[in-house]
Amino acid sequence: MRVIPEAATFTPFQDQAGGMFRRMRVAPRRTLLEFATAEIILPDGPYQGHRFRPDYQPWAKLWMDAIDSGQWNRFALFGCVQSGKTLAGWIIPTLYALFELGTTVVCGIPDLDMASDKWAEDLFPVIEGTQYREHLPRRGAGSRGGTPRAIRFRNGTTLKFMGAGGGEGQRAGFTTRVVVITEADKMDVGTVGSSETDKVSQMLARCESFPDEQQWIFIECTVTTETGRIFREWKAGTQSAIALPCPHCTTWIQPGRGDVIGWRDAETIHAARTKTAWTCPACAKPLDENQRAAANRGGRIVHAGQKVEPSGQVAGPVPAADTFSLRYGAWHNLFTNAGRVGAAEWRSDRDPDNEGYGEKYVAQLIHATPWTPPDIETGPMLTRDGLVKTVDRFRQGMVPAGASWITVGIDIGKRYLHFTVLAVFSDYTAHVIDYGVRVITSDEDGIIRATLAALREWGDLAAVGYPQGETMRPPAATFIDARYAESAEAVFAFCREVDKPASRYLPAFGHSATQNMNRTYRSPRKKSKEIRILGLEYHVAKHRRARCRVVHVNGDFWKSRIHRAFLVPAGSAGRLTLWEPTSSGEHRSFAHHITREREVQKVKRGIGAVTVWERVNRGPNHWLDATYNAYTAAHFAGARMVQEEDATPKAQAGTDAASWLAKVNE
Numbered sequence: 001m002r003v004i005p006e007a008a009t010f011t012p013f014q015d016q017a018g019g020m021f022r023r024m025r026v027a028p029r030r031t032l033l034e035f036a037t038a039e040i041i042l043p044d045g046p047y048q049g050h051r052f053r054p055d056y057q058p059w060a061k062l063w064m065d066a067i068d069s070g071q072w073n074r075f076a077l078f079g080c081v082q083s084g085k086t087l088a089g090w091i092i093p094t095l096y097a098l099f100e101l102g103t104t105v106v107c108g109i110p111d112l113d114m115a116s117d118k119w120a121e122d123l124f125p126v127i128e129g130t131q132y133r134e135h136l137p138r139r140g141a142g143s144r145g146g147t148p149r150a151i152r153f154r155n156g157t158t159l160k161f162m163g164a165g166g167g168e169g170q171r172a173g174f175t176t177r178v179v180v181i182t183e184a185d186k187m188d189v190g191t192v193g194s195s196e197t198d199k200v201s202q203m204l205a206r207c208e209s210f211p212d213e214q215q216w217i218f219i220e221c222t223v224t225t226e227t228g229r230i231f232r233e234w235k236a237g238t239q240s241a242i243a244l245p246c247p248h249c250t251t252w253i254q255p256g257r258g259d260v261i262g263w264r265d266a267e268t269i270h271a272a273r274t275k276t277a278w279t280c281p282a283c284a285k286p287l288d289e290n291q292r293a294a295a296n297r298g299g300r301i302v303h304a305g306q307k308v309e310p311s312g313q314v315a316g317p318v319p320a321a322d323t324f325s326l327r328y329g330a331w332h333n334l335f336t337n338a339g340r341v342g343a344a345e346w347r348s349d350r351d352p353d354n355e356g357y358g359e360k361y362v363a364q365l366i367h368a369t370p371w372t373p374p375d376i377e378t379g380p381m382l383t384r385d386g387l388v389k390t391v392d393r394f395r396q397g398m399v400p401a402g403a404s405w406i407t408v409g410i411d412i413g414k415r416y417l418h419f420t421v422l423a424v425f426s427d428y429t430a431h432v433i434d435y436g437v438r439v440i441t442s443d444e445d446g447i448i449r450a451t452l453a454a455l456r457e458w459g460d461l462a463a464v465g466y467p468q469g470e471t472m473r474p475p476a477a478t479f480i481d482a483r484y485a486e487s488a489e490a491v492f493a494f495c496r497e498v499d500k501p502a503s504r505y506l507p508a509f510g511h512s513a514t515q516n517m518n519r520t521y522r523s524p525r526k527k528s529k530e531i532r533i534l535g536l537e538y539h540v541a542k543h544r545r546a547r548c549r550v551v552h553v554n555g556d557f558w559k560s561r562i563h564r565a566f567l568v569p570a571g572s573a574g575r576l577t578l579w580e581p582t583s584s585g586e587h588r589s590f591a592h593h594i595t596r597e598r599e600v601q602k603v604k605r606g607i608g609a610v611t612v613w614e615r616v617n618r619g620p621n622h623w624l625d626a627t628y629n630a631y632t633a634a635h636f637a638g639a640r641m642v643q644e645e646d647a648t649p650k651a652q653a654g655t656d657a658a659s660w661l662a663k664v665n666e
Contacts, residue, residue: 032093037053074215075089080328095123098132164203174206180218247295252309253281255281258618263275269343330367388588398433398466410479411625412480413484418436418593419438420432420434420626430575431577448490479553479629482508492543508551535632558629594627596620
């Protein structure tokens with residue numbers, strides 16, 4: 001190869017020819033990630049004035065790597081607000097197409113009146129910070145003022161804004177291979193008289209004249225509901241999420257909203273900020289902000305049906321989908337911290353319907369999860385503040401004089417046993433004399449052994465009973481939730497142990513239309529060899545696998561009963577009360593559980609209007625389940641509402657449920 005000395009000179013012709021050939025040389029095309037890191041200066045946010053770097057928001061690198069892989073030509077993205085979603089999902093792809101690919105772009109927005117703001121506030125400041133500011137128009141649309149419907153850049157490309165408003169003609173007559181849509185859920189409404197399905201589809205049709213492999217489509221939006229366009233795009237695509245390596249147990253986890261803990265029992269919003277922590281869903285250990293950031297920088301994309309092996313390799317086939325669709329949440333947003341998330345949760349938990357910081361705000365904007373609009377409330381309005389005021393003069397653990405039965409409901413989980421103890425009068429006036437939690441050491445001893453040990457410990461304590469004057473009163477009936485499949489065998493085994501010779505303990509199966517219409521309770525019409533007792537929205541039946549008798553309960557019905565009982569006026573029969581607290585806030589957690597659900601009316605396809613119980617907001621409801629089981633057990637023991645009529649065999653007041661059931665079983 002010939003080497004030209006530095007001192008060599010060129011004729012004017014050689015100079016001109018060399019310049020021409022240099023201009024003809026085509027630079028290699030960069031990937032989207034290379035373009036972003038080399039060209040983009042952040043115009044605002046915590047890194048204002050800094051060059052775009054993938055480690056600022058690791059999810060953005062995973063997003064761009066998937067785009068650069070060439071596996072897809074259609075992309076959908078949603079995540080939390082103030083996390084760079086618009087930059088990575090809309091602005092950078094737009095600028096890459098205009099200036100790196102050198103092609104025209106259709107930009108879909110909800111309304112053309114927004115074009116000025118989108119240009120002036122989002123696109124122009126970013127372009128102005130790059131070398132491509134020399135391509136900005138010097139006159140006409142995009143130069144100054146006005147509404148830029150179509151901006152022609154000096155490199156020959158055009159940015160065409162299309163709005164969802166108006167007739168179909170506004171979205172026709174323009175052809176391109178790149179369509180970038182923002183705020184898709186605000187425009188996903190069908191057009192009357194249009195042959196096309198909706199306005200988003202009309203915009204996407206602008207690139208139909210190009211082969212599929214040449215099209216480049218981006219759809220970005222904050223998620224609204226499960227019926228919104230961006231969530232439907234995500235469901236129809238790869239349904240990709242981000243798995244993170246836990247720094248403690250090294251398990252690959254996909255943490256979510258339920259793994260941000262500590263804020264729930266805080267008395268003030270300041271306490272919520274300081275107590276909230278990210279926790280691993282596998283080992284339950286907390287992650288500080290540095291550990292969370294490190295985990296995110298080592299994250300992996302996992303598509304629907306895939307998982308990450310301990311080695312870090314993603315196992316499972318890539319879904320056969322045309323769209324790469326990615327969702328990320330608060331866990332992946334390094335622009336926020338646990339304290340800010342906890343404060344938002346705390347504020348929402350106390351006012352879930354608040355338009356500014358309610359459940360809708362936290363679900364959609366903080367955690368990037370679809371919000372479920374409320375249904376019509378049909379039940380009584382029992383509030384947490386109202387519930388904690390329904391107290392009587394009795395102390396915790398004391399059985400009021402005249403109470404006929406003590407009944408217990410127990411809710412079983414993987415790590416905790418929640419219980420509620422009621423003292424019940426013959427007219428169904430009831431008093432909560434105790435509730436609490438027992439630890440189930442399932443991680444150390446295994447779920448079956450640990451649950452059985454916890455139940456035996458409870459049984460020993462319950463056998464001593466609760467004081468009523470000089471007498472100790474053991475429970476007349478105890479219903480133990482057996483729905484949790486992993487621990488059901490332990491519940492069955494415990495009930496078999498204590499079922500001889502009497503039947504004071506029964507495994508309970510709650511039925512509810514809330515989770516599944518197939519789980520709606522259906523009351524048997526008559527007794528049989530299998531069905532031994534018919535009660536009011538419950539029945540006792542043989543269970544072959546359990547080798548004992550179990551009680552099936554209409555959970556929806558009995559939840560309604562206890563909510564209404566807490567609202568019965570003082571001094572009236574059927575009222576349900578709590579013991580007199582010794583400190584402020586003593587019943588707050590219990591009240592949270594009891595009011596975690598509400599009675600609403602839903603319309604089910606093929607069925608019509610049904611009344612169900614559903615979650616008001618996220619959080620545990622274990623004492624609600626325990627309490628309705630204890631309340632049902634009181635009816636089983638013999639308590640009756642005034643003038644109540646039902647098909648249950650009448651037991652005399654004071655008759656122990658164990659002897660009653662023993663007679664039936666003879």
